[in-house]
Amino acid sequence: MSLFLRVVSLEEALGVIRNIGPAPAEEEILLGDALHRVLSRDVVAREDIPGFARTTVDGYAVRAADTVGASEGIPAILLVAGEVAMGREPGGALAAGEGFALPTGAMLPPGADAAVMVEHTERIGDELLVKRPVAPGENIILPAEDFARGSVILPRGRAISPRDAGILAAAGYERVAVYRRPVVGIISTGNELVPIGVTPGPGRVRDANGPMCAAFAEESGCRPVLYGIVRDDRDALGSALDRATRECDAVLLSGGSSKDVRDLAAAIIGEKGEVLVHGIGIAPGKPTIIGRAGGRPVLGLPGHPASAYVILHVLAGPLLSGMSGVPRRERRVTAVLAENIPSQKGRVEFVRVRLGDGRAVPCFGKSGLLNTFAGSDGLVQVPAGSEGIEAGETVEVILW
Amino acid sequence: MSLFLRVVSLEEALGVIRNIGPAPAEEEILLGDALHRVLSRDVVAREDIPGFARTTVDGYAVRAADTVGASEGIPAILLVAGEVAMGREPGGALAAGEGFALPTGAMLPPGADAAVMVEHTERIGDELLVKRPVAPGENIILPAEDFARGSVILPRGRAISPRDAGILAAAGYERVAVYRRPVVGIISTGNELVPIGVTPGPGRVRDANGPMCAAFAEESGCRPVLYGIVRDDRDALGSALDRATRECDAVLLSGGSSKDVRDLAAAIIGEKGEVLVHGIGIAPGKPTIIGRAGGRPVLGLPGHPASAYVILHVLAGPLLSGMSGVPRRERRVTAVLAENIPSQKGRVEFVRVRLGDGRAVPCFGKSGLLNTFAGSDGLVQVPAGSEGIEAGETVEVILW
Numbered sequence: 030m031s032l033f034l035r036v037v038s039l040e041e042a043l044g045v046i047r048n049i050g051p052a053p054a055e056e057e058i059l060l061g062d063a064l065h066r067v068l069s070r071d072v073v074a075r076e077d078i079p080g081f082a083r084t085t086v087d088g089y090a091v092r093a094a095d096t097v098g099a100s101e102g103i104p105a106i107l108l109v110a111g112e113v114a115m116g117r118e119p120g121g122a123l124a125a126g127e128g129f130a131l132p133t134g135a136m137l138p139p140g141a142d143a144a145v146m147v148e149h150t151e152r153i154g155d156e157l158l159v160k161r162p163v164a165p166g167e168n169i170i171l172p173a174e175d176f177a178r179g180s181v182i183l184p185r186g187r188a189i190s191p192r193d194a195g196i197l198a199a200a201g202y203e204r205v206a207v208y209r210r211p212v213v214g215i216i217s218t219g220n221e222l223v224p225i226g227v228t229p230g231p232g233r234v235r236d237a238n239g240p241m242c243a244a245f246a247e248e249s250g251c252r253p254v255l256y257g258i259v260r261d262d263r264d265a266l267g268s269a270l271d272r273a274t275r276e277c278d279a280v281l282l283s284g285g286s287s288k289d290v291r292d293l294a295a296a297i298i299g300e301k302g303e304v305l306v307h308g309i310g311i312a313p314g315k316p317t318i319i320g321r322a323g324g325r326p327v328l329g330l331p332g333h334p335a336s337a338y339v340i341l342h343v344l345a346g347p348l349l350s351g352m353s354g355v356p357r358r359e360r361r362v363t364a365v366l367a368e369n370i371p372s373q374k375g376r377v378e379f380v381r382v383r384l385g386d387g388r389a390v391p392c393f394g395k396s397g398l399l400n401t402f403a404g405s406d407g408l409v410q411v412p413a414g415s416e417g418i419e420a421g422e423t424v425e426v427i428l429w
Numbered sequence: 430m431s432l433f434l435r436v437v438s439l440e441e442a443l444g445v446i447r448n449i450g451p452a453p454a455e456e457e458i459l460l461g462d463a464l465h466r467v468l469s470r471d472v473v474a475r476e477d478i479p480g481f482a483r484t485t486v487d488g489y490a491v492r493a494a495d496t497v498g499a500s501e502g503i504p505a506i507l508l509v510a511g512e513v514a515m516g517r518e519p520g521g522a523l524a525a526g527e528g529f530a531l532p533t534g535a536m537l538p539p540g541a542d543a544a545v546m547v548e549h550t551e552r553i554g555d556e557l558l559v560k561r562p563v564a565p566g567e568n569i570i571l572p573a574e575d576f577a578r579g580s581v582i583l584p585r586g587r588a589i590s591p592r593d594a595g596i597l598a599a600a601g602y603e604r605v606a607v608y609r610r611p612v613v614g615i616i617s618t619g620n621e622l623v624p625i626g627v628t629p630g631p632g633r634v635r636d637a638n639g640p641m642c643a644a645f646a647e648e649s650g651c652r653p654v655l656y657g658i659v660r661d662d663r664d665a666l667g668s669a670l671d672r673a674t675r676e677c678d679a680v681l682l683s684g685g686s687s688k689d690v691r692d693l694a695a696a697i698i699g700e701k702g703e704v705l706v707h708g709i710g711i712a713p714g715k716p717t718i719i720g721r722a723g724g725r726p727v728l729g730l731p732g733h734p735a736s737a738y739v740i741l742h743v744l745a746g747p748l749l750s751g752m753s754g755v756p757r758r759e760r761r762v763t764a765v766l767a768e769n770i771p772s773q774k775g776r777v778e779f780v781r782v783r784l785g786d787g788r789a790v791p792c793f794g795k796s797g798l799l800n801t802f803a804g805s806d807g808l809v810q811v812p813a814g815s816e817g818i819e820a821g822e823t824v825e826v827i828l829w
Binding site: 087 | 460464478483485487517593622630633637638643644647690743797798802803
């Protein structure tokens with residue numbers, strides 16, 4: 030285990046992060062709780078859908094052969110021999126020369142092979158004038174035409190949308206198999222931190238990273254568990270890490286903006302498991318730690334919220350999304366860069382930008398400020414091999 | 430109240446729908462429950478943030494004047510007169526010619542006006558060699574520099590992201606004022622319907638619209654309440670509507686694919702309040718009903734799920750989003766149309782398409798099928814004045 034920063038590239042770090050998360054587990058939940066959850070297996074039709082032939086129009090069930098050549102001038106003349114109510118079985122079969130009145134969605138009587146729209150008929154007592162011919166199968170849906178028993182209705186890996194909820198209901202899935210939400214433990218370290226509800230005294234600030242990491246984990250399809258604020262102390266941090274790795278599927282350890290504290294965090298992760306990465310060629314976020322403790326992935330984030338948030342997007346996102354099976358929500362737009370972004374070769378830089386009128390304006394300024402963070406719309410990524418991006422170039426903005 | 434279909438344009442219908450929803454109400458909730466909820470008022474800094482001057486680097490607090498002219502060759506020589514621990518007040522003030530060691534984020538001692546990065550210093554016992562000058566204010570954040578007391582941190586109407594959760598925590602907002610989630614009652618009508626858990630007998634189908642409308646309401650920032658399946662019967666529908674309008678802020682009434690049932694729904698809405706629209710120049714969804722009962726907006730959707738979902742997107746979306754304050758999630762992409770879409774002039778048509786390789790392939794086929802619905806990615810809107818869209822044209826696809 031190495032405690033000095035052997036800086037790896039962003040690609041290497043991403044390679045490590047993609048391999049340390051456990052594969053998503055499964056659970057069965059009620060369809061009513063399943064919005065935006067992800068199917069863990071193909072959903073298959075358990076029966077033919079529909080189970081019977083239905084009309085798709087208000088009108089009459091007929092035999093198509095009886096309507097051949099029908100026109101406004103010379104309509105086909107049928108006998109109205111029955112009526113089918115919605116949700117009921119037809120009273121009997123339809124014979125040649127007959128029509129059964131029925132509403133959209135009703136069951137076709139045996140013997141019928143098409144339906145005529147009411148608009149194309151005229152009824153005089155029991156006599157039905159059909160003014161347009163229909164082809165066999167016209168205006169009806171055959172049994173199993175929608176989904177045949179055993180066919181895949183929705184594929185594994187699909188995040189359930191309202192539309193999918195309707196389709197699953199139609200197919201009788203009162204419960205669905207989805208990926209379980211991984212439990213993510215969140216530890217905030219720092220002697221300077223006080224909880225949200227406390228007014229910080231001199232030298233103190235509130236713990237912003239805890240609630241931010243929790244919300245990020247939630248958005249990534251995980252269930253966050255906050256372990257609160259832990260002092261920068263070997264024993265306190267060690268026992269918090271033990272507890273979190275025992276109770277959770279992964280741990281986000283935030284804080285430690287000074288070198289001493291970062292090194293303490295890395296030392297403790299190393300004691301409990303191994304440090305895989307400590308130092309990445311990115312800015313901000315160079316001192317990020319990727320490790321494993323108690324068999325669980327542990328990600329050590331920078332202390333400042335604006336820097337921590339970049340690492341959440343760049344590294345925690347792929348980790349948690351891989352564990353939860355929930356597709357990344359990350360959206361990207363293109364914009365024209367409004368000002369030069371100078372950059373240092375040899376590291377990937379993430380620069381906050383504000384968007385407006387198709388232009389991306391870099392939010393320069395002191396790194397420790399929240400106000401430019403609050404006012405920004407996303408990040409521009411400057412590649413490691415580049416000395417910067419010039420104003421006027423089209424850039425991709427990672428929205429946050 | 431009119432029972433026949435006086436068809437209004439989509440624009441007119443949207444005008445009506447935008448005016449019948451009540452304005453969103455407010456509530457206070459815990460920050461931990463606030464992800465994706467919408468701020469109902471500007472969030473204002475209750476105190477200066479930070480409340481004290483802090484460093485943004487690991488290094489030494491100094492007086493900038495003491496470093497003027499410092500260089501590698503001729504460093505400024507200061508006395509290390511103190512140390513500031515993280516989260517603590519400095520032991521005393523800094524005098525001219527002195528430096529205080531301190532980590533990133535620590536409080537600056539009185540008398541200091543800048544900080545020197547540790548990388549630009551060399552320490553020999555109590556002697557500190559400073560090899561680069563710093564300007565007043567360099568590497569520090571002044572009190573109130575991030576947010577001055579009373580300034581707006583996050584604006585009203587903002588949907589709370591993980592980043593915002595961090596910013597709200599930093600500002601001490603343990604609870605936040607957000608728009609209340611409106612309660613949306615969902616009634617499914619139809620004698621043919623059975624609940625999800627039941628295998629439908631001949632002529633019967635499962636209620637897909639109930640769960641679909643519930644998930645759509647949830648996604649639109651509302652709390653759905655399912656009133657189950659109601660028979661196509663004046664008394665049953667009337668009392669369900671009474672109960673739902675008494676208990677909810679709005680009602681989605683789904684089902685009624687046949688004309689008789691639609692007319693029954695319209696008649697009952699008319700009795701309990703008023704029918705504002707019954708018939709819109711769109712396909713699918715022409716027989717959609719917009720009304721008010723018991724003072725609540727009521728939207729009557731088509732019976733078939735694929736048609737109902739179009740109306741959810743086109744009309745329920747603006748209604749519910751207006752009531753919840755939650756911005757629409759609707760996303761649009763452009764694609765090249767792969768096949769002609771013929772359309773009927775005089776009505777807006779919504780055609781389902783599948784996307785692939787930047788092309789949009791129309792999902793034609795029988796209107797009553799769920800499989801083309803399940804396999805589609807979104808909708809192309811053909812304007813009322815158009816006779817169709819030709820293959821090769823670039824179209825906007827409303828993703829669903």
